[in-house]
Amino acid sequence: MQRSLLGRFIDRPEFGPFVLLVVMIVVFTSINPAFISLLNIGNTLAFTVELGLIALAMTLLMTSGEFDLSVGAVFGFSAVVMWTLFNTDIMSLPVAFLTALGIALFIGFVSGVFVTILAIPSFLVTLGMLLVVRGSALWVTDGFPQRSWRAGDQWLAEVLVGDFWICNWTIQQTTCNPGLRVYMSVIWFTLFAILCHYVLTRTAFGNWITACGGNPSAARNRGVKVTRVKIILFMFSSFMAGLAGIISSIRTTAANPNSGAGYELEVIAMVVIGGTALMGGRGTILGTVLGIFILRLMRNGIVLIGVPGLAYNIFIGAIILGMMALHSWLERRHNAGT
């Protein structure tokens, strides 16, 4: 039964993405050293975490055996709702913020109810929800972006996306040289990643999430409230999509009703590349974090090494196919080995 440390590492779902990430960093840096510069890292991180927040929640949802195609639409819609309410002086920014997130939670709740209680596949439910939500965003705004530059003097904006510099100390200097620029959103992402990892691996609720995806009837037979677990996860993923959309709108000083289009697929790609199973029962937050970085660094890296950005999707598609092949090979190796 005792296997070597290496053997056990290879069997982990995070093994493939980890190796890929290391290889990418080595290759990109050797071609263009600017890849590993602090400026580039800081910029990449800022973009990364917005999709990353959604990917964390999507990991839990997919582990329970469902997925949500409406996250990109909620990403765009929540920001539009918040800024419309604020700009028309209906609400103060914090109240508009809570209202927008409340609507996001409600959208997730409705999807969850359709999937669990009406037993409609999540593909169809969330596809429908995508159209409803995106349509609402366009209708509310007449298709025009909402300005969000008035965020500048708001404490809420500071808390969500304010930035600070990590000093680049050297021995001789006593002053702080700006080194790595860090956005508050990175801190939020880190906190949520730790929280999600803790929930999935250490809590009873995490046990239920895996059980819901792995064998729903077994979970139900043990008294696990499968319906409730899934609805909560739909609400969480919608909530995180809304939060990410709001953060993004403040950073880019615009709430565009079209923003977030196509994000759902990119997020699902991040999650499955990280080793979470599309059909549920196996999920890893660590893997998702690796998957997030793989996709983001790939987008960033191929531009830096001079490959046209338009070729990006070719690489991403190839990575997805390669990772799926690896995971299925590991699965078979695992089943044969016992």
Add this chain to the structure above:
Amino acid sequence: MDQPLIDMRNITKHYGRIQALTDVNLKIAHNEIVGLLGDNGAGKSTLIKVLSGAVPLTSGEIWIKGQKAEINSTSDAIENGIETIYQDSALVPQLSIARNLFLGRELRKGPRFLDRMDLAEMNSVASELLRKVGISKNIPPTTPIGSLSGGERQAVAIARAMYFDSDLIILDEPTNNLGVAETIGVLKFVRDARDSGHSCIFIAHNIHHVFKVVDRMVVMRRGKIVADDLDPKTCTIADVEDVITGEDLVI
């Protein structure tokens, strides 16, 4: 016979226009293994699904230890001390043995809102149980169920029912798809469960398996109980086969 553990009275079950159970009466005593026999479609699975809360009954009453019980869901049944082990829906393959044992009733530590599992305690209880049910190999409790054999999975499910002190353990075709040695193992677990004070309902198509382990046999045909008290010590396999097929009603 003193007060029975389970007393099912006049149970009727319709699936739409199909009548799966007609006026079934069945008592199960404490510390008894009952073999439930019958041909395909006789209504065996339906009867135990009614008892385990998986399907609602159309009419009839279930009494447990002299009290009328309302069983509307599987958790109701578990609360009433009835554990059902389905061949393919008992365990989650991706979760470890220990996590499966405690699924839905995880041990926790620390403040309630952290919802933190006591994994160390769960693992040590699981090791202890695995030793008790006599899984021969030394399998760590962190092994995922997916890498166990069919017989070992049954053993884990039975161990769970024993650990949570259920009064009645229901096994629907637990020896299907098992090899010879594994079947013997499962039959042994069932006897151990009885010897430590549990009652069992055991459904199997292989009459030889049933004969080896039960105290009493009940035969169903077309949704009705046609024989209620066949004793494996006094009747032969051929007799039972006749009752199942309805060739000869005289025993």
